[in-house]
Amino acid sequence: MSSEVYDCIVIGAGIQGSCTAYQLAKNKQKTLLLEQFVLPHSRGSSHGQTRIIRKSYEEDFYVQMMHESYELWAQLEKEAGVELYKRTGLLFMAPENGEGFSRLKVTLQRHKIPTVFLEKQEFSQHIPNVNLRDGYGALIDTFGGVLYADRALRAVQRLFQSSGGVIKDGEKVIDIAPGAVVTVTTGSGVYRGRSLVITAGPWANTLLTHTGLQLPLKVVKINVCYWKEKIPGTYSVGQRFPCFIEMEPKEGQYDIYGLPSNEYPGLMKVCYHMGSETEPDERDKQTDTGDIDILVRYVTRCLPGLVPVPAVVESCMYTVTPDHNFVLDSHPTYGNIIIGAGFSGHGFKFGPIIGKLLSQLAMGQVPSYDLSPFRIQRFQSHPRSSL
Ligand SMILES: Cc1cc2nc3c(=O)[nH]c(=O)nc-3n(C[C@H](O)[C@H](O)[C@H](O)COP(=O)(O)OP(=O)(O)OC[C@H]3O[C@@H](n4cnc5c(N)ncnc54)[C@H](O)[C@@H]3O)c2cc1C
Structure with a gap:
């Protein structure tokens, strides 16, 4: 095991993990992004060329988050020098x-x-x-339109690396040992971080098993x-x-x-x-x-x-998730483990704002939106959750 301790380790280089890692690196956090497959891959939820982006939601909290997400996508386009959004209505x-x-x-x-x-x-x-x-x-x-998804994912990962972040792909996480410093074991290495973000998409519950938590996903x-x-x-x-x-x-x-x-x-x-x-x-x-x-x-x-x-x-x-709302929260037992999961088929457009929120949680900051709709607590009565 290397003596190096990261400020944060992010597991999963889909859109949510990549955006979170980028936000952390921008905030001068020494960040490691681990991905089980060799990048790019088409085995999770973020691959493919296009996704819909829109402000139109029934819920106020999504509309509010999308206002900022549009701004952050525009900022990413500038930083990366590529077109990521096409307005079609x-x-x-x-x-x-x-x-x-x-x-x-x-x-x-x-x-x-x-x-x-x-x-x-x-x-x-x-x-x-x-x-x-x-x-x-x-x-x-x-304002509805198309996001160029594959291009966006590549752009965010590139920006993360050019901000000093480290990506290790082809490294599947096989164990997590919680603690003040979290130890993460992959097939080829052992890494330590002061905080951990789990953004493992469909594999969220597989990873959460190591932390004694299961979500109703x-x-x-x-x-x-x-x-x-x-x-x-x-x-x-x-x-x-x-x-x-x-x-x-x-x-x-x-x-x-x-x-x-x-x-x-x-x-x-x-x-x-x-x-x-x-x-x-x-x-x-x-x-x-x-x-x-x-x-x-x-x-x-x-x-x-x-x-x-x-x-x-x-x-x-x-x-x-049962209510189709995301999970954006700290682990109920281990405050330095942050979970972004259950994006229920509509999370891509929120990538940059989710990255910002998860990075705020990982840095111990107060998140800039009310996260009550996304708390793990709401599943307490659900049979598959074990809190
Ligand atoms: C067909 C389709 C259409 C969609 N359309 C839209 C749309 O129009 N608009 C919209 O906003 N959203 C849309 N979505 C939803 C959106 O794409 C997802 O919400 C988003 O991509 C989820 O990203 P993620 O990072 O959570 O998951 P993922 O992209 O799955 O990333 C998780 C990553 O974690 C890695 N991982 C898992 N376990 C481990 C491990 N043990 N060790 C290391 N790495 C691990 C995985 O390999 C994966 O790369 C759509 C989704 C699909 C499938």
Whole structure:
């Protein structure tokens, strides 16, 4: 074991761990970022070319965090000298008189988020080639858009290293010994840190076992489906087609979302916002395609310009909490172990602000937002949590 003691060790170089490590290094903390796979990899939750970014949430706390997250993404773009965000607008479609849509509208108005409300009769003029369901309302969050995910992850890791941070990839953490100085053992080394941040995505509970904690997290495999445009360009970024989310679609229990064709020319990404449970190390053994059946029916009804058979299917994982809110907290027993987990399929856009919050916790500072919605305490009555 080396005598070197890091100010902080971060486990997991997905978007949350990488952003946290970067914030720590920027704050002059001697930081080690450990990753089990050789980087870049496609086995967790942060790979792939694109993610949706938006300010439009029903909950005030997410809207507030997204205000700052947009600023931090812009700052990252400047620091890295690369484009990470493409503004396309985000179309929301939802039952017009439903609770979710009403809450969303109220929150958007309260926070003065620039929004365009589309009346049924003008919908197809603004959004051609999309069938809006009867009884559904539509609005556009004009700041919604696409984040270039792979590029962002690489940029943050590069910035971390150029700020003095150390990345060791291909090093799987196999043991954690809590204490005033935490000892972390990987397959090829033993490292010590005054604080530890666990941002292990789908593997969060595997690592937390070493600390006597289990969270009520469900890991699901997402079939990431790309659909061929019948006429190339119909739903493209170039044609200013927006990202979209349909709440309460007729075809399934969870939202369906899509991004304009971009990364694969002529192919549009449309996905179901839930999947079937899986073990993170055995993701590809999960072969359920129930979500694809839902999407085929949805594409047939709603997106007539797409061939209703997926042309490309990739895999990714969500780590879902019972209330779909994140876990951003200190370990209930070991105050110098910080946990960022359960990003429930919507955490990428928050990466920079989550990095800031987790780094504040790791440095023993008061976090700059009220973290009560993200506390571990809220799971106390849940059967799978052991606090
Ligand atoms: C298909 C799909 C679409 C999505 N769309 C959106 C979207 O449009 N907008 C949005 O905001 N979010 C979206 N998300 C969610 C977002 O991508 C995730 O919330 C985010 O990437 C989670 O990042 P993470 O760092 O927590 O996890 P991960 O990216 O999984 O990172 C965890 C890392 O920890 C490493 N690790 C685990 N165990 C160990 C160990 N023992 N030792 C060392 N390293 C370890 C893993 O290898 C991994 O690299 C989407 C997710 C998916 C799957």
